[in-house]
Amino acid sequence: MAFDADPAIPAGVRAPNAPLGLWASYRAARRNVLELIPKAAYEETMIPDRKRGRWIMVMDPPAIDRVLRAREAAYPKSPILVRLMTPRKGDNLVTTTGEIWQRQRRALSTPFRPRALEAASPAYERAARMARDELAGAGGTTDVFPVMARASCDVMCDLALGGRDAIDREALAASVEAYVAGLGRISLFDILGVPNWVPRPAAWGDGIRREMDDRADQIIAARRERGPSTPPDLLDLLIEAEDEGALDALEVRNNLLGFLFAGHETTALTLTWALYLLAFDQEVQTRARDEVRALPGEPSVADLPALDLVRRVIEETLRLYPPAGFLTRTAQEADTLSGHRVREGATVILPVYAIHRHAQIWDAPLRFDPDRFLPARAEKRPRGCYLPFGDGPRICIGASMAMAEATVLLATIIRDVHVRLPDGFRPEPTMWFTLRPATGMPLEIARPDR
Numbered sequence: 001m002a003f004d005a006d007p008a009i010p011a012g013v014r015a016p017n018a019p020l021g022l023w024a025s026y027r028a029a030r031r032n033v034l035e036l037i038p039k040a041a042y043e044e045t046m047i048p049d050r051k052r053g054r055w056i057m058v059m060d061p062p063a064i065d066r067v068l069r070a071r072e073a074a075y076p077k078s079p080i081l082v083r084l085m086t087p088r089k090g091d092n093l094v095t096t097t098g099e100i101w102q103r104q105r106r107a108l109s110t111p112f113r114p115r116a117l118e119a120a121s122p123a124y125e126r127a128a129r130m131a132r133d134e135l136a137g138a139g140g141t142t143d144v145f146p147v148m149a150r151a152s153c154d155v156m157c158d159l160a161l162g163g164r165d166a167i168d169r170e171a172l173a174a175s176v177e178a179y180v181a182g183l184g185r186i187s188l189f190d191i192l193g194v195p196n197w198v199p200r201p202a203a204w205g206d207g208i209r210r211e212m213d214d215r216a217d218q219i220i221a222a223r224r225e226r227g228p229s230t231p232p233d234l235l236d237l238l239i240e241a242e243d244e245g246a247l248d249a250l251e252v253r254n255n256l257l258g259f260l261f262a263g264h265e266t267t268a269l270t271l272t273w274a275l276y277l278l279a280f281d282q283e284v285q286t287r288a289r290d291e292v293r294a295l296p297g298e299p300s301v302a303d304l305p306a307l308d309l310v311r312r313v314i315e316e317t318l319r320l321y322p323p324a325g326f327l328t329r330t331a332q333e334a335d336t337l338s339g340h341r342v343r344e345g346a347t348v349i350l351p352v353y354a355i356h357r358h359a360q361i362w363d364a365p366l367r368f369d370p371d372r373f374l375p376a377r378a379e380k381r382p383r384g385c386y387l388p389f390g391d392g393p394r395i396c397i398g399a400s401m402a403m404a405e406a407t408v409l410l411a412t413i414i415r416d417v418h419v420r421l422p423d424g425f426r427p428e429p430t431m432w433f434t435l436r437p438a439t440g441m442p443l444e445i446a447r448p449d450r
Helices: 022-031 061-070 079-085 098-108 116-138 144-161 169-181 188-192 201-205 207-226 234-243 249-280 282-293 301-306 308-320 399-416
Strands: 046-048 055-058 140-143 327-330 335-337 340-342 347-350 418-420 429-431 435-437 442-446
Touching: 055 061, 061 327, 061 335, 061 347, 098 234, 098 249, 116 140, 116 144, 116 301, 116 399, 116 442, 140 144, 144 234, 144 249, 144 399, 207 234, 207 249, 234 249, 249 282, 249 308, 249 399, 249 418, 249 435, 249 442, 282 308, 282 399, 282 418, 301 308, 301 399, 308 399
Parallel strands: 055 347
Antiparallel strands: 046 055, 140 442, 327 347, 335 340, 418 442, 429 435
């Protein structure tokens, strides 16, 4: 596996010189999906399949905007992406299309409206303090990813289920790990274009997801028996939507598990990579800590406007290490993207990891520079070049909540914890389902000097 070794830039993946063939693509995808992105994707706007026209790789912002926004309905998620995100039975907000998606989106919008942020703040603050105290108490060299995973899981259990004891955190973590290691990887069947209804080998022993489905059903049944929480949490609102006919029972279960899975995994990874980048750049870490310590008290949602640099650290983290490093769509009809013909049925690949590091879009694209998200610089960039949550009508429904959670947690942690890179350590960005550090994220933990 080829990783950037330049100590002056944060860890990255070294790109192959040209697109890979069928067998090499399968082998690379099993190791690290980011290895599928050729060097040209970081420099050029489009890479078409000139032999058969079966795919086209798109890095041009206007073309990306056309795929994700202007003609979103003509570019549904590709079969591979649908398979990776489809529940064991039924569907969820991520995998549906058309009227079913619109119905689910409306039913699920209430918990993610702006006014929900204030109500979520206590959950963020509790999890942040626990993560900070755990790191401060550990000292020495500690893998921060499990700590961030526990913190983000606590937040999701608070917001979705009204408390941490409503679901087995270890079982949830095991389910995520098993999915990433098995079903979350691309199969040879995917490369060969075998339809999704043909079971993948990894699905034959999928007992962990079955257990999680059963556990979710038990939680939902118990909640129905005892009635809603005060104030209502996400599960209460899902059950209310079912009672009103906006969702069915399977959609309630699948979306509950989807939120627990997605909110737990992506926020944990964002915080893990953010701590790495602050350890990588001690000057930015000091500036961010000074910003946090200027607050009158512990960070909360009410302090978000004052946490400008911390927020920009999160934004830059999502640029360099987007949890979803790829988006793929299927052209439902022939089209033209930035002068390139796209045939009906072709796979449109949006390599988010490469788009976020593209030489024609970003100044010094491989460097860690939170100030690139200052308004004066950010407003000069075209739409479609920054996609950590996707874009268009199907942009992540929880994007604003995720940004707020990550900002409050990171601010709380760095207020009283200082992180450094251990000698010789360089993480290996590796993507199967999400973009993770392959060997964990061991960082040196200390008290700040000031």
